[in-house]
């Protein structure tokens with residue numbers, strides 16, 4: 001029986017250098033995200049934000065220090081079981097030449113009636129989809145239509161939300177979405193992620209004002225952490 005996670009994340013003196021380039025992307029990074037917290041990560045381009053998200057997804061192992069999930073070392077966990085409980089929205093959206101429905105339900109073995117539609121609503125992309133003649137059966141990619149950048153991001157968000165994850169990681173995936181739509185998505189997230197952990201990598205201050213904690217990265221190091229009022 002594989003564990004169901006509570007969603008506490010700890011970084012303990014984590015350092016990471018990309019082996020191919022020798023770039024030291026994270027240097028002795030330590031922080032905690034309690035179960036149910038909403039944490040925002042900000043920092044200039046190249047400061048290490050995506051690297052941090054990628055390390056939680058365990059695309060790489062840390063060079064020094066450790067990452068713990070519910071107090072257990074990430075590198076000792078069953079990777080599939082762990083990843084199945086995480087909704088990860090990468091910076092680069094990846095869509096398939098398939099229907100919108102299959103793009104949203106990607107990776108799920110069974111879907112219940114209305115689940116895809118609900119995820120699309122939560123990601124604020126439902127109204128766009130039902131405007132297409134074939135609605136959720138609309139083909140994307142080479143044999144189908146091309147979505148706008150913001151629509152692609154929202155389909156990608158719906159794909160993460162449909163898993164009802166314990167932990168949600170958004171890597172700068174609201175950049176092509178207007179502020180009003182962003183607010184709608186964040187307000188939906190506030191409801192569906194209640195009691196669950198979310199990490200949001202962001203650029204706009206408006207995105208992060210409701211975060212329980214804001215972590216500021218610079219050149220691979222945490223230079224500040226606190227609430228919006230504290231910083």
Ligand code: ATP
Pocket residue numbers: 018020021023024025043044045046047048049050051052091172
């Ligand atoms: P942005 O806001 O532009 O997305 P970021 O804060 O997410 O930036 P990272 O993508 O984590 O920053 O990059 C941190 C450093 O690591 C940068 O110097 C970058 O060039 C380098 N880097 C990122 N990805 C790789 C990779 N796959 N291989 C080698 N070096 C990388």
